[in-house]
Amino acid sequence: MKILITSGGTTEKIDSVRGITNHSTGKLGKIIAETFLRKGHQVSLVTTENAVKPEPNDNLSIYQISNVASLMESLEPLVKNHDILIHSMAVSDYTPVYMTDFENLKNTKDLGSLLQERNTESKISSNSDYQVLFLKKTPKLISLVKDWNPAIQLIGFKLLVNISKEELISVARASLRKNQAAYIVANDLSQIKGNQHKAYLVSANDAIVLETKDQIAEAIYQKVSKND
């Protein structure tokens, strides 16, 4: 089985020194990669500069990306020649369009015109007391996976914060259907702390409770190899 895993969090540049980052250490993706490597599988890991990574291994290829655009570019050909995608990366859902100072916003009659503007300076000046940053939604990469490779088995992730178990599972199941995923790992940031990492491995009819990153990795391995 050829396993493709994504981990870490993407960063969308505001200018050459500032960016918007989706926080993710990459720990879970690393443990999932190590689990599959231990069982002798070939693993491709698409990850970021700051994410923690497994030790070098003959069966491990690492692809480093930074933002959603570079992720898309790396991932499309990889999705096409892998059997499984475990997509644990925290992908930016918005990318900067234009940053301007608040005074300029107040003096602009047609606010929609600001969405057409672009910053030309390399480092946006920091003189004004308030700045306004316009952000645009990024393409939903997970929804493209099955277009790229209808046969791939997709395991998606859904991270929410401070919601009920019922709501979390219901949101995960909606994502499962929409993206034709085999499983969604649904987790709540408020229940992730150190070694504790509560999650539900959600399928169409089931939601298995897991308590640690190791358990999550092992449960994904079990499910995926059963379907193999």
Place this chain on the structure above:
Amino acid sequence: MKILITSGGTTEKIDSVRGITNHSTGKLGKIIAETFLRKGHQVSLVTTENAVKPEPNDNLSIYQISNVASLMESLEPLVKNHDILIHSMAVSDYTPVYMTDFENLKNTKDLGSLLQERNTESKISSNSDYQVLFLKKTPKLISLVKDWNPAIQLIGFKLLVNISKEELISVARASLRKNQAAYIVANDLSQIKGNQHKAYLVSANDAIVLETKDQIAEAIYQKVSKND
């Protein structure tokens, strides 16, 4: 001599999963710390989770911070009991105030009222095509250093992008005067690549050209120990 060094880049949270980060690997701060440790000095390093760090050393204390507020809190007492501050950290100059969707912006008559709003949700929803993020200037920490400890010797940093040598040195010298720094390390992002790291060590009358991170660290060490 008790040496205080800052390195890495701060992150200001937008919500519990997203943040605005000033990109900095921490490499230069690490090399400066190692230079002073090699010469037998005591070093306190204030840095971030993602920054690279020197190997453990009996003479090295590491303090981890995340955003400007936690940096201020850690730094004030440290500035008071150190002889030298080498402030190479990339500190966020803006921090998020409020994020809302573009439709809400268009429907708001008094735009200034949005600066008073705060997000209450833990993870801001990602349904709208466009979002607007309001940002507020952070306190200029470097300008407070001499208030905290008038006797400390301050080495500041100025990073600009794609400007002439003359402009870079002139901006550095303005910062030197304003913040009562002994030296400003002035560098241009377009001239930092791998091992190459062009910089000017700017004093009131002088600007020494340096070509690598090792040269920058050594030049700071020489200047600082001469003044000792």
